[in-house]
Amino acid sequence: MPDAPADAHQKPSVTCWFAGLTTLDVIHRSAVRPGPNQKITAVRQDVSAGGPAANAAVTAATLGARALLISAMGSGPVGSAARGDLEHHGVEIHDTAEGRVIPFAVSAVMVDDETGDRSVVSPDATLADGLDVTPQALDTLPRPDVVLLDGHHPDLARSVLAYAESLDPRPLIVLDAGRWRPVFADLLGSADVTARSADFRAPADVARSRAVVATHGPEPVTWCDKDGRRGSTEVPTVDVRDTLGAGDAFHGALSVALARGADLEAAVEEAVRVASIRVQHIGPRSWLEYLSCV
Numbered sequence: 457m458p459d460a461p462a463d464a465h466q467k468p469s470v471t472c473w474f475a476g477l478t479t480l481d482v483i484h485r486s487a488v489r490p491g492p493n494q495k496i497t498a499v500r501q502d503v504s505a506g507g508p509a510a511n512a513a514v515t516a517a518t519l520g521a522r523a524l525l526i527s528a529m530g531s532g533p534v535g536s537a538a539r540g541d542l543e544h545h546g547v548e549i550h551d552t553a554e555g556r557v558i559p560f561a562v563s564a565v566m567v568d569d570e571t572g573d574r575s576v577v578s579p580d581a582t583l584a585d586g587l588d589v590t591p592q593a594l595d596t597l598p599r600p601d602v603v604l605l606d607g608h609h610p611d612l613a614r615s616v617l618a619y620a621e622s623l624d625p626r627p628l629i630v631l632d633a634g635r636w637r638p639v640f641a642d643l644l645g646s647a648d649v650t651a652r653s654a655d656f657r658a659p660a661d662v663a664r665s666r667a668v669v670a671t672h673g674p675e676p677v678t679w680c681d682k683d684g685r686r687g688s689t690e691v692p693t694v695d696v697r698d699t700l701g702a703g704d705a706f707h708g709a710l711s712v713a714l715a716r717g718a719d720l721e722a723a724v725e726e727a728v729r730v731a732s733i734r735v736q737h738i739g740p741r742s743w744l745e746y747l748s749c750v
Contacts (some may be wrong), residue, residue, distance in 0.1 A: 471598045472516045474708075475526040475616040476509030476606030476632070477581050479726060480538045483565040483700065483740060499569055504740040505538035508632050510605035510702045511548070511740075515708025517546035517656050518744045521715060523654035523708075523727040524548045524597060526616060527608060528587040530558035545741065552587045553611060559583035567698055572735065574700040581608040583690055586718055588612060593650035594619045598625075598701065601715035605647075606632040617646055628714055630664065632707045633658075640667070651707055651716065669727075671706065676730055681720040689724045696735045698743075705743075 484498035505514075510525055519524035519740045525542060529535035530553040538560070539549060563578035588611040605613045620627050631643055632650035644650060645663030654672045658664075666682040674696075676688040709730035714722035730747060737743035 457688055458651075463603065465468065468524070470601045470712065471522040471524065471707075472513075472524060472598040472711045472715055473524050473597070473603045473616070473620075473627075474509040474513040474516070474606075474711075475603065475612055476512040477507035477561070477608035478525065478527040478535075478542070479506040479561040479563045479578055479580070480504075480534050481506030481563045481700075482567050485567045485569050485698075485738065487569045489566070489568070494653070500738065502741075503537070506539040506565075506701070506740070507561075508608070508634065508704050508707065509560075509604065510538070510542060511704030512604055512606075512632065512708035512711065513547045514542065514545045514710045514744070515553050515705045515747070518747050519709060519712045519730070521712045522548070522598060524550060524600070525596075526550045526552065526589060526597075527611065528553040528558060528562060528581075528612070530554070530556050530584075531559040532560055534560040536561060541741075545684065548557060550589070550631055552586055552589045552609075555583065560727055565700060567738075570651070572698045573697040574698070576700075589615050591615075591619050591622075602628045602711045603628045604632060605643060606634075606710050607637045607639050608653065609641075610637070613639055614642055616635050617643060619645060620738075630707070630711050632704075634703060636686050640676055642742065649720065651710060654705070654741075668708065669720070669724055671703065677724055679724050680721055687719075688722070689728050691728055692732050694732050694736050698738045699747050701740060704729045705734040 483502040485500035513523040513525040518536040577698045628648045629649045648663035649667045651669045669679045680686045706727045710727040713726040
């Protein structure tokens, strides 16, 4: 593998918080989709931590940021497996369920071997919701330059947002808005950047964030910054092998770029670059070695 660029160690040291969902993903890659009451044999299996906040944190850590995940894992065997994967990839963890055994979400993922498209079935945060974090606990953590909220664990999201807004200097707030959740009504008005999917729809009476980034699959990413400047960023044509976690990689890279002082256009360009690397490699973590060499 090639050496890292000469300026790789000169990038600003930044801290990013990622508050939200962690799951354990059991991923099967298959040449065909099973029909009703049918069993098939996978061509590959992977097990890793998943969830929007967790995957974004892994990306940020690989990019050289100090990545802190605020999430609920607990001391059970499933949560411990997810924790081990995250720590192996450089993510620091503040566990809001530390010392307790909680129901921990396991996501069943199937990736189409031909197209790289993924299908996911998961309980998300519904098994152990209502987990909160106190300002006193957050005071013990390194101060963030950027805070990303994924909208899972609503009480956690509201608490982290309230704490972040009390800090001076106030960190940038980024929302991962893949799907509408009621908690977004409490978060959008305080967000500096909302990174949303093309099908994200907020009610008309909900306050908007200061800037918006919208992804459209392989189509250009559109954006509007806090000054009303609009633009789009082309998505390069690549050989797509695996789309699982591509959006999370985008959000992790976007957060790091913003933390390092990039304007929105430059941050989107960096996020597109990183997500494009992710989709070219099979498996939830194999792509990281290519990212760290860029």
